[in-house]
């Protein structure tokens with residue numbers, strides 16, 4: 228029997244509602260498999276925890292996370308109790324950085340039964356691979372002088388190491404999918420870092436001769452995601468470009484309540500973290516209307532990462548069939564509550 232240890236951080240708001248519900252699904256999947264069990268280490272780290280302890284996680288928090296196989300997170304943030312920059316930097320961003328989760332992946336897919344804002348969504352199905360450790364989001368720079376003479380300088384950092392590993396990850400992924408990688412660039416306007424990015428993309432591409440490659444400027448690419456999203460398979464992008472494209476991806480899916488994300492550690496030293504795209508949704512806490520699909524799809528990415536792809540596929544099938552049958556929460560135009568959606572998915576899994 229394979230035992231997998233999972234750090235569970237429900238966090239705040241609807242994180243505390245969807246995470247426990249979705250653990251029931253993971254347990255059902257483990258039962259179906261027969262050869263695996265999930266051992267959860269539950270952590271109450273959240274804004275409420277902060278009010279009591281003045282920190283978002285205890286001193287030995289990181290060490291405890293390091294001893295587990297994956298981190299399964301709900302959402303962090305309750306601006307009424309703790310300012311967002313304190314809660315996010317004290318937990319979410321701290322984990323991303325200290326666990327060296329250098330790549331962020333977000334799939335976007337048209338789902339039958341979810342109303343996309345696109346008139347013709349054409350069954351799009353793509354994944355954005357985003358550099359998650361450097362690029363435009365660097366702390367290098369500063370401000371000097373004041374008034375009319377004021378100067379602000381923000382430096383973007385592009386290392387060969389980080390650029391190459393991100394692009395390699397994208398090619399690897401495309402190999403397992405439909406075999407196309409699109410690189411997001413802006414080498415016509417950003418004249419040092421982006422030509423460098425393009426060069427690395429070109430060089431790395433030689434190692435995958437069967438993969439089709441293309442390079443699009445970020446502005447055109449953003450427009451193409453609206454006009455022909457079905458064209459894309461894997462999109463690789465810098466930190467800033469990836470950030471923008473992934474929000475666009477989640478939005479054309481039709482609801483932020485269904486979009487998943489993963490923060491991947493590549494060196495094997497620390498666990499990766501799986502979290503939905505949505506936040507703690509303070510406006511719907513306690514109403515029972517939180518959509519559990521984003522969290523569940525996130526669980527599917529975690530299963531994939533842990534080498535349990537078959538279980539992940541079963542889960543995705545159950546999710547899609549449940550939505551297709553109209554068992555949906557309010558954000559998708561349905562009337563089911565969180566628990567009813569999860570119950571339905573579990574029933575389906577038991578029948579497979």
Ligand code: NAI
Nearest residue numbers: 302303304305306311484505506507508510511517518558
């Ligand atoms: P949000 O994603 O929490 O909510 C935006 C809107 O989408 C709200 O109307 C909400 O009701 C709805 N929504 C979100 N998830 C849903 C779900 N599963 N089912 C149904 N409806 C859903 O973003 P917002 O309001 O900007 O942020 C709230 C808090 O969450 C803030 O403290 C923010 O910093 C934090 N946050 C945390 C994230 C994380 O932990 N990764 C990501 C985004 C925001």
Ligand code: MG
Nearest residue numbers: 470471473474
């Ligand atoms: Mg964003």
